[in-house]
Amino acid sequence: MASTSASPSFRPAQRVSGFGTTVFAEFTALANRHNAVNLGQGFPDFPAPDFIKEAAQQAIAADLNQYARSAGQPNLVQALADLYGPLFGRELDPQTHIVVTDGATEGIFATVQALVDPGDEVILIEPFYDSYPASVIMAGGTPVYVPLRPVHEGGGAASWALGMDELAAAFTPRTRLLILNTPQNPLGKVYTAVELEQIAALVRRSNAYVLSDEVYEWMTYPDGANPVEHVRIATLPGMWERTVTLGSAGKTFSVTGWKIGWAIADAPLAWAIFSAHQWIPFTVATPLQEAVAIALQQATEDGYFAWLGEMYRGKRDRLYRVLDEIGLNPVKPDGSYFILFDTARLDVPVEAGDRRDYAVCRWFTQEVGVAAIPPSPFYSPPHQYLTDNLARFTFCKTDGALDEAARRLVATLG
Ligand SMILES: Cc1ncc(COP(=O)(O)O)c(C=O)c1O
Missing domain, CATH: 3.90.1150.10 (Aspartate Aminotransferase, domain 1)
Structure with a gap:
């Protein structure tokens, strides 16, 4: 517009x-x-997989066309709990740990609305996804910026690093949230377990929470010399209670126009996110949620x-x-x-x-x-x-x- x-x-x-x-x-x-x-x-310019498109067509034909459950269709939150439980190393309760959002973008907005009061500070790592500062500003929060810097010239994404002293100096008693993005847009950086533990140590020492935007979770490119691994910060000691993890069907199934995302967090955090979400879109498209539920099950089974x-x-x-x-x-x-x-x-x-x-x-x-x-x-x-x-x-x-x-x-x- x-x-x-x-x-x-x-x-x-x-x-x-x-x-x-x-x-x-x-x-x-x-x-x-x-x-x-x-x-x-x-946005992908190639066709989305047939299995997800067929599942959506069937859901519409079966008249799953009315308002969805506000926190997410039962089939989808169950599929998400089944997929992510083993990845987080804990049992996830589909009813209390998951909120289905209007893409990860609404997950970011709802989480910031749920956690940030006017005057609270939110640490944003540069380069950032551009909806982060907008969400913080609309909540009345104050963005505090810490840039990733190239460690040496001509290196890959792994050679762009967060100065941990610079990050430590960004924390104040007003810090309420740190927004992390791994794998990262636009650098393609995948934070190592060591880097994430250093970030987690700073967060544990503060009153802050982490919003971990992991929409590119399945797009990592390890090779022999470079053992890249996507580590979820919520799985580090003491971090489950302090982390909201976001995912996106748009990225995972090449359907960016569907705008189906999810937030996974401990029950009190998920409840706060749901409290905001119910007054933002209220619900997310029912047949598309049903299709993503089927697609997640199929993807887990067939190595997608x-x-x-x-x-x-x-x-x-x-x-x-x-x-x-x-x-x-x-x-x-x-x-x-x-x-x-x-x-x-x-x-x-x-x-x-x-x-x-x-x-x-x-x-x-x-x-x-x-x-x-x-x-x-x-x-x-x-x-x-x-x-x-x-x-x-x-x-x-x-x-x-x-x-x-x-x-x-x-x-x-x-
Ligand atoms: C880092 C990051 N987070 C979130 C999103 C948005 O995800 P969604 O399309 O599910 O709202 C994008 C899209 O480009 C992104 O790059």
Whole structure:
């Protein structure tokens, strides 16, 4: 939706008055105008698996079309408890530990509403998913930013680290929440067990909780030299009672338009999230929840999750190889479906008042014909200079689209 200044007397509420449109809306529109291969926004351009589509069609035909149970359809919360119980190493109660949300995005919003009072501080690690600060601001909280920093040049995602002293210094008596994202968008970093234990130690010493956004949980790319493993911070000692873990059917089953997500937490936390959720969407689409329940059961039985990771590993390698060949120094992602790369060698004019990463991504979209996303919206203004020479591509696209993007990149930059 475009912003408008139609009525001079209209004044929006303060909680939204600082918001523009998202970077994704802007660059997807630009990609469409220029017929660019859209490696900007992270939505799969390939078909969702037949088994989940058929399950949704059957649920609609069976007239499962009225309001769902507010905290989640019984079949879905049961399927989630069955899947995640062993992963968390504890029995999950489908009735009290799980809230089904309108995508992980509502899970983030509802959790922040449930935990953050005006004036509370929320630690956000940069680069962040852009709904985190918006959710904190709408709750009247204060974001406190701590950037990941490259440890050495030319390394992979694992070489971007959180300075633990810097993180420790960000905690104050007002810290109420830390938002973590692993595997991470846009760096593709997968936090190690050691890093997560260091974060957990700081959290245990405070009055804070963790919101762990794990929507890319099945997209990790271990290899012999790099034993990447997705560790759930809720499984570390003393962290179950302090952690809300989020997941997303949109990411896992390539149905981002369905907006089915979930929050898993100890009963008092889940109750607080439910208390907010019941007044946000109240319920989430019934037949789609029924379809996700069936899909989760089937995926557990037929190895779908491992297949998904391998499928994305192939796409990561395809895009990484070409970016490396043309000298854009990509950060090799250990997880998620994004790649950050270095645009320093490109001589792109930047108009006064424009950000360099925006100018470069517009240039990629208009002149190369491949849409990219500028990463500065994933940083607070004081840290946006860190992104001047960075741009983001996604590889959740067909091999045909990735190959066409590679052809255009090589034609212009090779
Ligand atoms: C880190 C992260 N969290 C949450 C979401 C949103 O998930 P959903 O589509 O389920 O709302 C995204 C989507 O891009 C994301 O990258």
